[in-house]
Amino acid sequence: MGDRHHEVVIVGGGTAGITVAAQLRRTKNPPEIVIIEPSDRHFYQPLWTLVGAGVFPPEASVRNEADYIPPGATWMQDRVVALDPDHNQLQTAGGQTIRYDYLVLAPGIQLNWGQIPGLKESLGQYGVTSNYAYELAPYTWQVMQQLKPGDRALFTQPSTPVKCGGAPQKIMYLTADHLRRRGIPDQVEVHFFTPGVVIFGIPAFARTLEQVIERYGIQVHFRHELAEVRGPAQQAVFHLKDEQGRVLEERVFPFNMLHVVPPQSAPDFIRNSKVANADGWVDVDPYTLQHVRYPNIFALGDAAGLPTAKTGAAVRKQAPVVVHNLLQLREHGALVAPRKYDGYASCPLVTGYGRLVLAEFVYGNRPVSSFPLDTTKERRSMYLLKKYVLPWLYWNLMLRGKA
Numbered sequence: 001m002g003d004r005h006h007e008v009v010i011v012g013g014g015t016a017g018i019t020v021a022a023q024l025r026r027t028k029n030p031p032e033i034v035i036i037e038p039s040d041r042h043f044y045q046p047l048w049t050l051v052g053a054g055v056f057p058p059e060a061s062v063r064n065e066a067d068y069i070p071p072g073a074t075w076m077q078d079r080v081v082a083l084d085p086d087h088n089q090l091q092t093a094g095g096q097t098i099r100y101d102y103l104v105l106a107p108g109i110q111l112n113w114g115q116i117p118g119l120k121e122s123l124g125q126y127g128v129t130s131n132y133a134y135e136l137a138p139y140t141w142q143v144m145q146q147l148k149p150g151d152r153a154l155f156t157q158p159s160t161p162v163k164c165g166g167a168p169q170k171i172m173y174l175t176a177d178h179l180r181r182r183g184i185p186d187q188v189e190v191h192f193f194t195p196g197v198v199i200f201g202i203p204a205f206a207r208t209l210e211q212v213i214e215r216y217g218i219q220v221h222f223r224h225e226l227a228e229v230r231g232p233a234q235q236a237v238f239h240l241k242d243e244q245g246r247v248l249e250e251r252v253f254p255f256n257m258l259h260v261v262p263p264q265s266a267p268d269f270i271r272n273s274k275v276a277n278a279d280g281w282v283d284v285d286p287y288t289l290q291h292v293r294y295p296n297i298f299a300l301g302d303a304a305g306l307p308t309a310k311t312g313a314a315v316r317k318q319a320p321v322v323v324h325n326l327l328q329l330r331e332h333g334a335l336v337a338p339r340k341y342d343g344y345a346s347c348p349l350v351t352g353y354g355r356l357v358l359a360e361f362v363y364g365n366r367p368v369s370s371f372p373l374d375t376t377k378e379r380r381s382m383y384l385l386k387k388y389v390l391p392w393l394y395w396n397l398m399l400r401g402k403a
Contacts, residue, residue, distance in 0.1 A: 005098075047061040053353070224251070234254055
């Protein structure tokens with residue numbers, strides 16, 4: 001189908017890709033850009049927690065991708081299947097070879113549902129659900145409403161990095177609060193299974209979450225990872241592991257509701273390419289977001305190999321860094337005055353209907369705050385921020401290159 005050449009190729013038309021494209025196109029001497037993205041829908045995924053809790057319909061989280069392609073940028077509705085950074089080119093599923101001067105990798109994260117035996121076949125039935133899929137979030141709300149005295153609800157987290165590290169817990173707290181509002185808080189067992197040994201990696205926020213867990217009577221199982229789902233039998237199999245990751249014991253838990261967070265990784269075309277680090281993520285400098293071996297490649301968002309949380313808030317701080325440094329390289333052939341990313345990320349931890357703990361931090365898990373108040377506490381104001389302000393900011397400012 002022939003070669004195509006573009007000055008800047010952006011792989012991924014999600015939060016990271018569109019934000020970078022929009023900011024680049026708003027500069028004085030904007031580069032020529034193509035965005036490669038297969039989906040014709042654009043999702044605001046942070047809303048799926050509230051969709052799963054019955055606060056919003058799923059349609060509130062989706063728009064047409066075409067409406068957010070920045071003016072002057074070209075959208076190629078295709079999927080990247082292979083990278084060849086040594087020759088500044090890539091291959092698409094549609095059979096095209098695309099050459100580039102500069103490459104921005106923002107393909108997001110891959111959800112590996114098939115890694116857990118029985119999970120794919122059980123999703124959307126038997127009480128097995130996940131807010132990590134647009135189609136399944138409404139089923140979460142359906143299952144939550146059907147819980148009755150004597151039932152058991154299980155919530156899981158995998159050992160891999162995940163997008164929005166707080167999401168596995170948020171829906172659990174909302175489920176517990178939903179049971180409280182129905183007057184049956186002590187009559188349904190709520191369990192959380194995590195391969196970790198702490199509830200949250202930053203002590204200041206962990207202390208608050210431990211109080212939330214105690215308030216709801218949630219049973220937490222550390223060093224437990226979901227190993228199999230037996231949907232028709234409504235049984236979940238977990239592996240209890242030691243500090244080295246060896247399986248000590250297999251434990252089977254019956255359930256009426258099972259909310260699963262699937263194992264996640266960088267997309268296969270990243271993992272199988274020369275741009276990946278040992279863990280499969282794009283090997284970039286954590287401050288400049290420039291690739292450590294291929295200087296004309298930058299990465300941000302969930303696929304980037306950065307020691308921070310994979311959140312939209314992180315992307316908002318990463319995008320201006322990529323834009324500035326790419327333009328520096330374009331103008332000077334080197335990063336003469338690079339802009340640096342400090343690792344900022346934020347996890348809005350919903351702890352109930354109308355309650356939220358806003359966890360903000362930078363590299364080294366050092367807490368920071370964008371507000372003149374103690375955000376380690378549960379606050380209604382922060383819940384309203386998540387429910388109303390952040391979605392508006394996302395659609396109207398961030399994706400337009402203005403925030």
